[in-house]
Structures are given as structure tokens and as C-alpha cells.
Amino acid sequence: MNKLLVICGPTATGKTSLGVYLAKKFNGEIISADSRQVYKNMDIGTGKEWGKGVKIWGYDLVSPKEEFSVSRYLKFTQRTISDIERRARLPILVGGTGLYIKGVVDGIPTVNIPRNKKLRQNLTEMDTTQLYEHLSQLDSFKAGSMNSSDKKNPRRLVRAIEVAMWNIDNSRKKNPHTGKSFDTLLVGLTAPPDFLEKKINKRVDDRIKKGFEDEVKKLTDMGVDWNDQSMMSLGYRQWRDYAEGAVDRDSAVDEWKKEERKYAGRQMVWWKKDPRINWFDVSEAEYQKRVEKLVKKWYTVSHAT
């Protein structure tokens, strides 16, 4: 079975650095699993790290005016991973977008069911109760299996309806995306909250120093709308309030840092229930060596199979 190394964990834990380090040791190439680095012209704010002597795939896939999705991401990774394997190198998936990693590692069965714009348009008027009611009529099983949070989440309800409609219209066809199975090693990076907070704050300050403000200006100048999916990213989104004069610069920066911290928390909620992840605390000395040891063991053992 082909190998896939995954490095996940909350923002600002140094995933890419570790990825680069391991790529050099194990003849690997990195694939970014980051839903924001896919946008062109958003370099500083999303923390792209070029030129580290290792090939990094997954940056600059689309224009920031475009819509992106897990589906597109998975199509991209399928191609790219095959390509890396063909060259007999190790694919290293590195990133903080849990759903994207899940898609690659475990597959998402309904991912190839396309969006239905017309349907979505028609559904915008409905509130969550009505949406849920509607879903129940189309697919009572799905409706019944939703948890109390998703039942009140319009976005999820709309998609569930979309999937249900598709299934009705295409009952013959099967369109499963099971994903390819890999011999996967999952490495997770964490840090104590106060350590992480300092790192986050510093990183935000660095990004501003590197010219984040100009980057945002270029984006709006080239016609990217504040409401575009890409601009809903951390930092850009908080910058809007400053750019529009609603808040002063310092508050925007503080807000950005705060949201970044909250995001790290959400990321941990996603991963901490996955027992397959091997966790490492990046505030501990020599952690990279210990990861390397683990990877080495996995790398050599599976080669024999």
C-alpha cells in the first residue's frame, strides 16, 4: 500500500517547518491541506512558505474571486499524489483544514454530488425549521440522523437537501468517493495554550510587518469582493472593518489575534477525538527528532510490505 504522511494540528504550531524537515529526510514532497492557501495573491495572510528547498503543492489553485470546495481539493490531491508516487517520492499532507485531510485519508462519499444553484436559490427564504421539515420529506433517514446542532445549521440543511434531491434524481447512478486507501501515518502538533497564543500574536504582527495591508489593498483593487469566500479568511475579514473605517487599526489587529486563537481551539476539537493521531508538543525540545524517529519506523516497516 502506498504511504501517506499527514501532519495536522492547530494554526501556528509549525506544521510546514516540520513538513519541510521531514521531506528532506524522507525524499518527500508537501501537499498543503489548507483551504486558504489555494487562493492566488493571498500569500502573506495565509502564510505560504515558498522556497524552502522542498516542493509544496496546493498553493495558488484558484483566483480569490472563485469559489472553492473540498471536492475540487480532492480532485487536485488525487492527481498530485499519484504524480508524486509515480516519481517514487513520499507525499506529505500538511495542513490545518481538518475536512480536507479527512477527505484525502478517509474519503467523503457524497463529495461528488454537485451544487445545485437553482435549488439553493429557492431555499434561501426558508428558515431552519422549514428546511428541516423539507429534508424530512425527502429523506427521513438523513433527517433523523442529524444531530441537534446540524438541524439548526442552514448551510448543512441546504446541502443535505441538495444531496437528497440528487439521490432521488440519480437513484441508478452511483457516485461514491471512497478515497484511495493509504498506509497513513498521522502526526499531530500541539502546544500549551499560552505558548500557542504567543506564537499566534507574533505571527500576526509579522504578517502585518511583511505587508499584509498592501496585500489586502491589491486584492480589493483587483476586484475581489469583501464577501467573497476567500475574503472570509482570518485576518482579511477583520481587516475589512478597519478598511471601511468601522474600527481603528489596533482593534482590528486584536480582533484578528483573538479569532485566530479561537480557530486554533476549533481545530483541536476536530482532531482530538481521532485516536489515530500521534501527538507531539512543539514546546518541548527536540520534538522534531522524535517525530523523525516515529516516521522512520513507519517508513521502513511499510517498505517491506
Add this chain to the structure above:
RNA sequence: GCUGAGGUGGCGGAGUGGACAAACGCACGAGACUGUAAAUCUCGCGGCCGAAAGGCCUACAUAGGUUCGAAUCCUGUCCUCAGCA
């Protein structure tokens, strides 16, 4: 010193006699997650008991008072801010 406004939970801020442990927002905590995922959404958030229903206690600067009943009315005290001296 005088006059006016005001002191509510970690914060902002509602409430002006009963449905108040106190709207709403923020922060905080816990979670969800199958084509927007750096997105979106849910729950909790004075204390104690309880699985829950619910119960008990302490609370709206502070000390008293009026009332069946007060964060809401009255009085004293202490603070804060604004205007005048």
C-alpha cells in the same frame, strides 16, 4: 461647594414595583462537522443539589425604610461623570 446624570454579572448594555439569576452582544467553557470548513452551527455560562423536571441560597454601590412583593419607590452614606462656581 452647588447643580444635573448615574452606579446592574468578567465586560458592554437592557430592565424603572410582580413572568429576574436578570434581554441582547462580547469574552469564556464544552461540542458538532460527509462540496462554503480560516466557513457554518449547537449547548452552557452567580453558587449549591439533581440525569432531568425542579429545588435551595446569595445577588443589581452601601445601610436602612415603604410594600403581600423592590434592581425598580423613599431616606442616609460612599463613589463616578458632566455643567457651574
